[in-house]
Amino acid sequence: MTQEANDRSPKPMRALLVQTIPQFETRERAERLAEELERLANSAGLIPVATRFFSLPKAHSGSYLGKGNLETLAAEVLEHEAELVVFNHPLTPVQQRNLEKGLVAKVSDRTGIILEIFSSRAQTREGRLQVELAALLYQQTRLVRTWTHLERQKGGVGLRGGPGETQIEVDRRLIRERIRQLEKKLETVQRTRTLQRRARQEVPFFSAALVGYTNAGKSTLFNRLTGAQVYAEDQLFATLDPTVRRILLPNGDRIILSDTVGFIRDLPHQLVAAFRATLEETLEADLLVHVVDLSDPEWADQEASVLETLRELEVGDKPMLTLYNKADRLPEESGLVARLQGRPNVLTLSAVTGDGIDGLLETLGQESRKSSRMVQMTIPSTEGALLARLCREGRVIERQDDEERIHLTLALSPIAMGRLDPCIREYGVSPTRGGVE
Numbered sequence: 271m272t273q274e275a276n277d278r279s280p281k282p283m284r285a286l287l288v289q290t291i292p293q294f295e296t297r298e299r300a301e302r303l304a305e306e307l308e309r310l311a312n313s314a315g316l317i318p319v320a321t322r323f324f325s326l327p328k329a330h331s332g333s334y335l336g337k338g339n340l341e342t343l344a345a346e347v348l349e350h351e352a353e354l355v356v357f358n359h360p361l362t363p364v365q366q367r368n369l370e371k372g373l374v375a376k377v378s379d380r381t382g383i384i385l386e387i388f389s390s391r392a393q394t395r396e397g398r399l400q401v402e403l404a405a406l407l408y409q410q411t412r413l414v415r416t417w418t419h420l421e422r423q424k425g426g427v428g429l430r431g432g433p434g435e436t437q438i439e440v441d442r443r444l445i446r447e448r449i450r451q452l453e454k455k456l457e458t459v460q461r462t463r464t465l466q467r468r469a470r471q472e473v474p475f476f477s478a479a480l481v482g483y484t485n486a487g488k489s490t491l492f493n494r495l496t497g498a499q500v501y502a503e504d505q506l507f508a509t510l511d512p513t514v515r516r517i518l519l520p521n522g523d524r525i526i527l528s529d530t531v532g533f534i535r536d537l538p539h540q541l542v543a544a545f546r547a548t549l550e551e552t553l554e555a556d557l558l559v560h561v562v563d564l565s566d567p568e569w570a571d572q573e574a575s576v577l578e579t580l581r582e583l584e585v586g587d588k589p590m591l592t593l594y595n596k597a598d599r600l601p602e603e604s605g606l607v608a609r610l611q612g613r614p615n616v617l618t619l620s621a622v623t624g625d626g627i628d629g630l631l632e633t634l635g636q637e638s639r640k641s642s643r644m645v646q647m648t649i650p651s652t653e654g655a656l657l658a659r660l661c662r663e664g665r666v667i668e669r670q671d672d673e674e675r676i677h678l679t680l681a682l683s684p685i686a687m688g689r690l691d692p693c694i695r696e697y698g699v700s701p702t703r704g705g706v707e
C-alpha cells in the first residue's frame with residue numbers, strides 16, 4: 271500500500287490498529303474491515319505498523335478491551351514504537367481516556383480518523399467550516415486531544431494537551447462558543463450557496479448526482495463522462511467538495527451531473543449533519559446514480575450502508591440508478607455481473623475501460639426525456655423575443671412556420687414548465703381547450 275505524503279504533517283505517526291472480532295463474526299470479515307481501517311489510516315497520513323485482532327464477545331465499559339487484553343496491547347505498543355492506537359470501533363470518551371492511560375499512547379477511534387482525513391482534505395471555505403464543526407461536536411463530549419490537522423486548524427482553541435479539571439471547563443466553554451460562531455458563519459456561506467443554486471436551477475436541465483461508497487469510482491466516472499479533471503485516487507475520501515458539470519448526451523440532451531463526497535460504513539452522524547448542506551445541492555438532483563465497487567468483497571454491505579445514509583439524509587426514496595462499477599476486475603466466470611444485470615434500474619460497467627458507458631449514456635438520456643413534457647404552442651411570427659426564449663428554455667422537437675404564426679412542439683423540463691406557465695396559458699395548444707385555432 272502506498273504511503274500518502276502528507277505535506278502538512280512534519281512526521282507521520284506510527285499507528286497500531288485494533289480490530290475486534292465480536293461474537294458471530296468471522297475472522298475473514300474482521301480482516302476485511304481491518305483492511306479498510308488500514309486504508310483509512312493511510313489516507314489520514316499515518317503509518318500503520320501492525321493490526322492486532324482481539325476476539326471480544328462484549329466490549330468492557332471501562333477500557334473497552336478488558337484488563338488482560340489491555341496489558342497485551344500495551345506491550346505491543348512498546349514493541350512497535352506506536353504513538354497512536356486506532357480502534358475500528360466507536361469508543362466512549364471514558365474508554366478513550368482509560369485506554370490512553372493504560373497504553374501510554376494516543377488513542378483514536380474510527381470517527382477520529384475519518385474527521386482527520388476530512389480535515390486535511392477540505393478545500394473550500396464551506397468544507398473547512400463544516401469539518402471543524404463536525405470535529406468540535408465530536409470533541410465536545412470527550413476533550414481528548416486529537417492530533418495534527420485538527421489541532422493546527424483551530425489555532426489552539428481548546429486543544430492544548432493535558433488539561434486539568436479547570437482547563438477542561440475552559441475548553442468546554444471555548445468549544446461551545448466556537449461552535450456557535452461556526453454555525454453562524456456556515457449560515458452565511460450557505461445562504462450564498464442557495465442563491466447560486468437558484469441561479470443554476472434557472473437552467474432547465476435534468477440533473478443526476480453520483481453517490482456511493484468512498485473509492486467506488488465516482489470521480490473516475492465523472493471525469494470520463496465530463497472530460498473534467500477531478501481528483502480521483504486509490505485512497506479513501508479523495509473527493510470532499512462537490513463538483514457540478516453540464517454534459518451533452520448522444521441524444522442531444524444536456525444534463526447536469528455532480529460528483530461529491532463518498533460515504534462510508536458507520537459514517538459519524540456529526541459528519542452527516544455537518545455535510546448535509548453541501549450534500550443538499552447534490553441530493554436535490556432528479557436522479558441519484560449510485561456507484562458500487564463490485565470488485566470489493568464487501569460491496570453488498572457497502573451498498574446497504576450508502577442506502578442507509580441516504581435515508582438518514584431523507585432522500586431514500588428518490589429515483590435511483592445503480593451502477594456496479596469495476597466490472598473489469600471481476601473474473602469472467604464469477605457470474606455476478608450476469609446475475610445483477612437482471613435487476614431493474616441496474617447497469618454494470620467499468621469507468622476505467624469504458625465498458626458499459628454507452629448503456630449508461632443511453633439510460634441517462636431516457637431518464638432525462640422521461641422527466642420532460644411535450645408542449646405544443648402556436649405563437650405569432652412577430653414574437654421574436656418569445657421564440658428565442660422558448661428555444662433557450664426547451665428543446666424544439668418540431669417547428670412549422672406559416673405566414674403569421676409559428677407552430678412549435680417543445681420538450682420542457684418540469685422547471686421550465688413552471689417558468690413558462692404564463693406563456694403556455696396564452697399560446698399553448700391543448701386538446702381540452704380545443705387549441706388556439
Ligand SMILES: Nc1nc2c(ncn2[C@@H]2O[C@H](COP(=O)(O)OP(=O)(O)OP(=O)(O)O)[C@@H](O)[C@H]2O)c(=O)[nH]1
Nearest residue numbers: 485486487488489490502503507508509532596621
Ligand atoms: N479497475 C478499475 N478501477 C477503477 C474503476 N473505477 C475507478 N477505479 C479506481 O478506483 C479508485 C478510486 O476511484 P475514485 O474515482 O477516486 O473513487 P471515488 O468514488 O471518487 O472515491 P472518493 O472520492 O474517495 O469517494 C481509483 O484508483 C480508480 O482508478 C474501474 O472501473 N475499474
Ligand SMILES: [Mg+2]
Nearest residue numbers: 488489508509
Ligand atoms: Mg471522488
